[in-house]
Amino acid sequence: MISVRELTRHYGDLVAVNNLTFTIRKGEITGLLGPNGAGKTTTLRMLTCYLTPTSGVVSIGDFRVDEDPIAVREIIGYLPESVPIYGDMVVYDYLKYVADIRGVTDPGRIREIAELCGISEIMHKNVEELSKGYRQRVGLAHAMIHDPEILILDEPTSGLDPNQIVEIRNLIREIGKTKTIILSTHILSEVEATCDRVIIINEGRIVKDSTVDAITSSHGSEIVIHATIGGADFPSIEAAIRKLDGVAHVSQTGGEGDLVTVEVQTNAASDLRPMIFHTAAENGWVLYEMARDAMTLERIFRDLTIGGGA
Amino acid sequence: MKSRGYFRKMLVIMNKELTVYFTTPIAYIVFAAFLLTTGFYFFVLSPFFFFGQAELREFFDALPVIFSITVPAVTMRLISEERHTGSLEILMTLPVTSLDVAMGKFLAATVFVSLMLVPTLMYVVTVSIVGSLDPGPVAGGYIGAVLLGATFSSIGVFASSISKNQIIAFMIGVGICITLTMIDYFLFFLPAGIVKAFQYFGLGYHFKNISKGIIDTRDIIYFLSIIAVAVLGTVKIIEERR
Structure with a gap:
């Protein structure tokens, strides 16, 4: 046409x-x-x-x-x-x-x-x-x-x-x-x-x-978990979470007072949220919030246009 | 069939512009200014009341200068406003050619300017009641006035296509019209040999011929060729300035 x-x-x-x-x-x-x-x-x-x-x-x-x-x-x-x-x-x-x-x-x-x-x-x-x-x-x-x-x-x-x-x-x-x-x-x-x-x-x-559909499903296996944690600083949180199976990348996306918000990129088939919860409990952190997202177009777009993904 | 469709688009654009003229105040302001000025020439400066001469010569003599200012005021918004608001993008993505646009706008201005002349027929009536009026120069004067209005309209539309700014479009229009009108007055400074050639370019010379009641094809061709050049110039500018 x-x-x-x-x-x-x-x-x-x-x-x-x-x-x-x-x-x-x-x-x-x-x-x-x-x-x-x-x-x-x-x-x-x-x-x-x-x-x-x-x-x-x-x-x-x-x-x-x-x-x-x-x-x-x-x-x-x-x-x-x-x-x-x-x-x-x-x-x-x-x-x-x-x-x-x-x-x-x-x-x-x-x-x-x-x-x-x-x-x-x-x-x-x-x-x-x-x-x-x-x-x-x-x-x-x-x-x-x-x-x-x-x-x-x-x-x-x-x-x-x-x-x-x-x-x-x-x-x-x-x-x-x-x-x-x-x-x-x-x-x-x-x-x-x-x-x-x-x-x-x-x-x-x-x-x-x-x-x-093809874009969202090809990147869809990548799951992102957002968590807001209190009682620890970012380096120690990063170190602990990195040890988990299937974690690709951990980054800090925010934080307020004692709280740290991290974004965990995963490529695991299983849901990592229970593992993160247990890790938090073992280290004595307080878990304020946790949410799971499929890789959005927003991210794909950012990767393609800024990351030189072409 | 194709050619009928062609003129149809041009006429639709003309109609739309005329409607806008009469639904916005600017038309009425220009209309009023035009009648006040011509009225002043007719009632105050003309020998009509002093000497009882039954003629409209003063009115027609003043017309090129008056039109040089009023016609560009009528035409200034026609294309520059479209550029300014961006509506030219909509117009030029409708199935119309640049010639349709240039001609439609030019025709709308010409019709409007011709309508401005209608109330001045009152002067004709007044004069003919009082004295015996020679119909030749009056008829010639009006034919010349319409040609003059059309010519200045085409120049005004051209000026309007040049700038986004209506005031600049207006000034450019006035500049070109006044220059064409004034050539006659400067002939006097030129050596005798080239006066004839320059006189031919002057608008006043041709207008005077017609308003004496002598309709010569050479004068008509003069006006028509300015219109052709101005309309084609407008087309060219619309095409290039995108």
Whole structure:
């Protein structure tokens, strides 16, 4: 559906996007994940024909971005990051304007899309009076008015409150059942919550391209235990815990007063928590807290982008 | 079919801009300023009341200078605001070409500027009630005024595409319009041999010809070629400044 080959974009001396190659199949929800400044927005802008690539080829559907940009724009719905829709227009007029440009003639379509995006009640309001959440919904309605096959969303949940984030994510999931969606984000839980597939980019390069399930399960055998312990200092805690079977790494992640919070990375098949509890009891430490986590995308992401895991 | 679709997008953009003009205060402010100034020329400076001459010459003579300031004020926001708020990204990712955008905005400004001329028809009515008015120069004057408005609109849109800042867009627009208007007044400093050539570039010369009631294709071509250059320049800048 979307094929990107050796896509590169320079801004003067800065290489914002460096040799990206990936393909996206029909019906997938793909997350483009990376820290700020990784080149996500630049990539999306090239897919939507707003920016011209310095080199490389982008094909969307049957069309190439450099050969038939108008045809590409016709089959795409795009929501830019800050949702820069005209402030001085009423929501209905704005959607009507976009529908007219797109040649959408069905008079019921605007009402239909308003219902889907949950903006029926605010159709008569000025865009600049809207809350961030509603603005985002109007942006989504704008992107979907012509029922595009491909939806490209740049940071669709940025600046929203937690309830709005859940609502927008559900909406994206719902739409994603029938459409191909690419969304960019720097929030990992967003990818876990909404995407089938994730492309992690850093400094303009792809560092990981795989399904979300594959990433979490391949690193999933690594278990992390967080424990808050009182009555001992970190070196002695580290020394004692290190002796346990299956401990890969112990590090201090916090501490307050006499308390020390440690993170224990394990690769053991069995649960290490009982062993840690016994170790604490034998040494006369006080165990305040203990929790067990699967290796999260958050960590994988950190390893890949900072640890030079590419 | 394809070409009908093509003009459709341009007209949708024009319509949207016109709607915004009449739903925001700026249009009314410019409208009022324009009528006050032209009214001043007509009622205070014109020989009409002193000598009872039935003509609108003063009004048409002053028009290039008045338009040089009011038209860029009308056009300054058209593209620079889109750049400033970022909405240009949305516009340019809709299936429209840069020419659609440049033409749509130019047509909206031209229609708006032409509408500004409508209330001045009151002057025509006033004069013709009092004296016998020669219809030729008046008709020519209005045709020239619309052409002049269109030309300045295209220049204003071009200026608006250059900067994110509306004030800068306005100044650039005024600068170009005033220069074209003023060429006539500086001819006087030039050696006689090249006066003719420079005169042709001056806007006042062509406007005066038309407002005398003489519609010459050379004058019309002059205005149309400035419009073409300005619109294509706008397209070029929209394409490059992304």
